[in-house]
Amino acid sequence: MQFELTREYIQNLASLVEAKDTEQILTIFNSLHPADIADILEELSHDEARYIFFRLNPTLASKTLAELEDDKIERFIQVIPTNILASELIEKMDSDDAVDVLQNIPKHIASEILTNFTDKEYQHEIANLLDYNENSAGGLMATELIRVNINWDVRTCLNEIRRLSKEVENIMLAYVVDDKNILQGTLPITQLIINHEKVKIQDIYQKDVIAVHTQTPSEEVALIMEKYDLFVMPVVDGINRLKGRITLDDVLDVVREEADKDYQLISGITQDIESSDNIFRQSKARLPWLFIGLIGGIFGSRIIGSFEGLIQEYSGLALFLPLLAAMGGNVGVQSSAIIVQSIANGTIGLESISQKIFKEFLGGLLNGLVCSSILFLYNVLFGRDFALTISVSAALFSIVLFASVFGTFVPLFLHKIKIDPALATGPFITTINDITGGLIYFTTARIIFGYL
Amino acid sequence: MQFELTREYIQNLASLVEAKDTEQILTIFNSLHPADIADILEELSHDEARYIFFRLNPTLASKTLAELEDDKIERFIQVIPTNILASELIEKMDSDDAVDVLQNIPKHIASEILTNFTDKEYQHEIANLLDYNENSAGGLMATELIRVNINWDVRTCLNEIRRLSKEVENIMLAYVVDDKNILQGTLPITQLIINHEKVKIQDIYQKDVIAVHTQTPSEEVALIMEKYDLFVMPVVDGINRLKGRITLDDVLDVVREEADKDYQLISGITQDIESSDNIFRQSKARLPWLFIGLIGGIFGSRIIGSFEGLIQEYSGLALFLPLLAAMGGNVGVQSSAIIVQSIANGTIGLESISQKIFKEFLGGLLNGLVCSSILFLYNVLFGRDFALTISVSAALFSIVLFASVFGTFVPLFLHKIKIDPALATGPFITTINDITGGLIYFTTARIIFGYL
Known part of the structure; x- marks a missing residue:
């Protein structure tokens, strides 16, 4: 059921690239998951990987870029004009992925890409996110979330979800805020299904909400989500305004990286390396x-x-x-x-x-x-x-x-x-x-x- | 915002227990998260912990039991009559938590508890789950999920969610099966909100679904969910019948345990120990x-x-x-x-x-x-x-x-x-x-x- 990468598979692809059989290549790649495409590109030579990458449709290329290992992103970034990078690739990512990519390339290139964003609102959002420490809740969070006002009713909330459903992935709950964007609680989506359209949010939302501050260190975020079995957790600022949300998949990365770092330190290795590194x-x-x-x-x-x-x-x-x-x-x-x-x-x-x-x-x-x-x-x-x-x-x-x-x-x-x-x-x-x-x-x- | 455990807090609780001030104790504990209660009980002496545990209401006691460290569960299990353990505590847990507890106590006690279940359907379910290897997808999965038939429409699905919403936590998507329970795909809950009540499931469900076999090893499950950023993944048997679902929080535990084990092996420690162990x-x-x-x-x-x-x-x-x-x-x-x-x-x-x-x-x-x-x-x-x-x-x-x-x-x-x-x-x-x-x-x- 899962895709399995073999040496034969890579050799076969390499020969398709050599033959410049774009049609065949696209047939293969359009049916693959971006995470698999990223894995494949990392096994190919620079030139082969670029040949394929540039032929992917922009949405797939954007998702693939977000899945690449941090140190492999630069080889694609360098050869794409920044205006295309901005409008075709980075701008299409979720805010946390976009920030991740921009953090892992040289600062001057990141700035240039950011300046070329066509969506000015998103540009400001990303610029704000880049100001947070990479290893803090602010650096981990995405700003895409469902925000509902405590004075709304179920019907209005459902409309809000309809409006945002394309933008926000993995919707499990909506965040309930007051008029000043102060976090009041959460509302599981199932509550919207169970209750009548006229029911007021304030009568059905959950008041006890575990949130973290934008400056909470990543490891602490991980321990909190792990302890309370949270799939998603809101991030607030000093006066409890809702800033974003952190999802458990990002925390899993934090746990894995932290464990890897400790393992490498105890074995006498000072930097994150893999057996495939040179x-x-x-x-x-x-x-x-x-x-x-x-x-x-x-x-x-x-x-x-x-x-x-x-x-x-x-x-x-x-x-x-x-x-x-x-x-x-x-x-x-x-x-x-x-x-x-x-x-x-x-x-x-x-x-x-x-x-x-x-x-x-x-x-x-x-x-x-x-x-x-x-x-x-x-x-x-x-x-x-x-x-x-x-x-x-x-x-x-x-x-x-x-x-x-x-x-x-x-x-x-x-x-x-x-x-x-x-x-x-x-x-x-x-x-x-x-x-x-x-x-x-x-x-x-x-x-x-x-x-x- | 988070609960913080201090030595003063524990000392204060210990003196409340000594004074047998049950009212005060319950006021404190009824406002705490079960994960925090478990942490507290682990810091108290056996007698103090038991005194508090037996005064918690059954729902809270059940959730707390599920949060306790594996090696700390036995001290409560031993002193509670098995019929009460079965009907009041274990039966109220999610299937994956119940299995976890039963796997971590002596086999004959687990059998006795299982025999005392009042809900016979749940009894069979748990008995089946206990047959899976603890370190496989079958051993990780919970059977609580939303299962919808591919021939239904949105309205029927919504009714199914209404029916099960109390039983199933963290509903992000429904699993689409045919009449023979063969997994066909998934349906994000948001699709049910976006689409009209009469729309057929077969027209809106997602066909590409990543699933694992009941026997897939836990570490492989973790790598797959991590790679594809899945919050939840279905588990199927040899002929693709839907058996259960694994949620990312369980996988996080697998990753953490695996990393801990490797770290301890490299440092010359053969068993999972903590600094607080004797x-x-x-x-x-x-x-x-x-x-x-x-x-x-x-x-x-x-x-x-x-x-x-x-x-x-x-x-x-x-x-x-x-x-x-x-x-x-x-x-x-x-x-x-x-x-x-x-x-x-x-x-x-x-x-x-x-x-x-x-x-x-x-x-x-x-x-x-x-x-x-x-x-x-x-x-x-x-x-x-x-x-x-x-x-x-x-x-x-x-x-x-x-x-x-x-x-x-x-x-x-x-x-x-x-x-x-x-x-x-x-x-x-x-x-x-x-x-x-x-x-x-x-x-x-x-x-x-x-x-x-």
């Missing part, structure tokens, strides 16, 4: 964390270097160096991940920072005890030198404890000073733990070898 | 990967042990051991994360496995060259022994290359044999790279120190 783009996103790891490792080597005498005397100490570093890294990443994830999902709970750290300290005691006991048993069974056995187990215990507390503290601290706590996961925590791990290990060993 | 639950989720890391580290120590003579002779080699292990781990996790994420988002593209691995090999060459050059420069500048300098840089280069290719291959391979590729991220990749890193390093060093 090598240089990938390296650019990967090298910064590798570089930090390298610096951390060099620091670590200097710390270990200051214990070189100890290593020369007891070379067995070197054997457990990677194990201890890895365990510290693993524990630290686990701890920070739990906190980062709970903050992102709004499930952080009401415990204070010190309560959380104390809890993690207890958890670290437990995990440290289990892990160091296993390592102790292993070393005893395999007849390692007793001082080494004691040193390694004691160091592991201390490292697990330190990494637990440190991994919990850093993201909580970052969150408190309003820096994205996800920055504290992955390579950062691993690197710090590598360095402190070495220090803890050899200090412990020096003490123990000194005494025994 | 220490033992957290340790249980954390120890398995730590244990694997420990075993890997012990293996690694044995490999390094076989080079102990080399270390005794050139103790400087030990200094760079953690650096090399960490870099291998970082690079491997980056590579696997890119693949895992692209698979999860459906952005994996059409390149074959060998193309992807070759590309990653080239990327590894680039990253390896950059990183090992930096390390080389550092060691030259700080006047390290030349053989050591060469050994460390050559090893780093080889390790980055190996980790890139290995980190790409493993998740692609797991995906191919239909195992969740996210398993291959985080501690698993790190551990393997730790072991091979040591081997590569000392082998390189032995060769170079042998020659120089």
Whole structure:
């Protein structure tokens, strides 16, 4: 039932383009969903994609443009005259899609397109929307909605829907406002069907409405719509005037992007990349964390270097160096991940920072005890030198404890000073733990070898 | 505008419960959203939560039960007689919520509740739904929907909506079927408002409808609804009979859970835990990967042990051991994360496995060259022994290359044999790279120190 993109399909299209068989190409594309067309264009070469794009009818081309990945839009924008872009493509989009496209192209081109809009009212609307922060409710909302006055009756509302039904997609409810556009409540469309034409809106509308401010951050918008299972939510300004509405599909994108970002941060990737991106783009996103790891490792080597005498005397100490570093890294990443994830999902709970750290300290005691006991048993069974056995187990215990507390503290601290706590996961925590791990290990060993 | 939960709020409630001030408690709770009530109950002690829950009116209690976290439902279920649970609470839920609750409690209790349903038709419906896999479209769908016959006119459809409007929430469209319940298309509610009462459905319905099979996996359902921006999607059986509908809020949960799972896997956590979970639950989720890391580290120590003579002779080699292990781990996790994420988002593209691995090999060459050059420069500048300098840089280069290719291959391979590729991220990749890193390093060093 769904469209499936295969390599054969792409090869077939490429040869149709080469043969310039426009008729055949249009037959194929006119029956496809714009989201599928966008997928196809992204797999074709620049020239092939452009050949097809320019032959689509304007409505389909406009919808396809709105579906393209942010970083793929520019290759079409650049080669189309701005007046055509404005009147034929961008102006036909829903306001939130139009804003999305304009935000993802160079500012001077966006301005030029905007100046070329033929519908001046829509032009002002889009210009206003572009003023909102991209990551706020204002940046997410669309202005297309059904607005009804609280003094109207059902009949007037139905007429309003008839008037706007072509402009507004996915109509589930109407927004009830007073004469000053102050949001009063909502009215599910089904209420208009159930009730008689003469019934007054004020007698049937729902007063309790969950709305957000234009400046509410996107992630908070997502958490609210998710929590209350809303498909659509109104956006208001400081004096509760209705500004727009956010639909759940946009929030789904926010959740996906946020999750992707956190996942990439924990895996040491600094920019949003995909496996299909080219090598240089990938390296650019990967090298910064590798570089930090390298610096951390060099620091670590200097710390270990200051214990070189100890290593020369007891070379067995070197054997457990990677194990201890890895365990510290693993524990630290686990701890920070739990906190980062709970903050992102709004499930952080009401415990204070010190309560959380104390809890993690207890958890670290437990995990440290289990892990160091296993390592102790292993070393005893395999007849390692007793001082080494004691040193390694004691160091592991201390490292697990330190990494637990440190991994919990850093993201909580970052969150408190309003820096994205996800920055504290992955390579950062691993690197710090590598360095402190070495220090803890050899200090412990020096003490123990000194005494025994 | 939104409800905000604070520690003071919880303390205040707890003292109201202690004073058994039921009237005050009900005044508070009757004005709250069920999702907020669920949040509050989760922060209270068992006894306090139960005291409040049992005093809520059945409708509110039923909605609250549907909003509780999966693992918190049992503490209420256990102490309520099953006949009351059935007729007063579960039976009042939407079919997808009822199924969700029944799936998250012990099987024998669920059966007992189901037997006690008073509405026998609903009982059969729920029993049927429970037969679907929890992670499939059948397990996600609700059966409450507006079904209209293709031979009806607008007037009959409007009557059908009037009849069902209390039962079905969030009505955006009606599903058009033939006499045999075979799905024919959809009809947006606005069409019923725009068109005259006598207009035939067959003249105004939308034929192109994207539907999924009852057995389509949840993640695929999510990708489809996301791609085509659907708020609601029909579910059909093998012969295209309409079985139910999936709404976007349920898909949002799937996306969130999937993202959480991947995030926890990469950070070395085996079960869904939150920062508010107790220490033992957290340790249980954390120890398995730590244990694997420990075993890997012990293996690694044995490999390094076989080079102990080399270390005794050139103790400087030990200094760079953690650096090399960490870099291998970082690079491997980056590579696997890119693949895992692209698979999860459906952005994996059409390149074959060998193309992807070759590309990653080239990327590894680039990253390896950059990183090992930096390390080389550092060691030259700080006047390290030349053989050591060469050994460390050559090893780093080889390790980055190996980790890139290995980190790409493993998740692609797991995906191919239909195992969740996210398993291959985080501690698993790190551990393997730790072991091979040591081997590569000392082998390189032995060769170079042998020659120089």
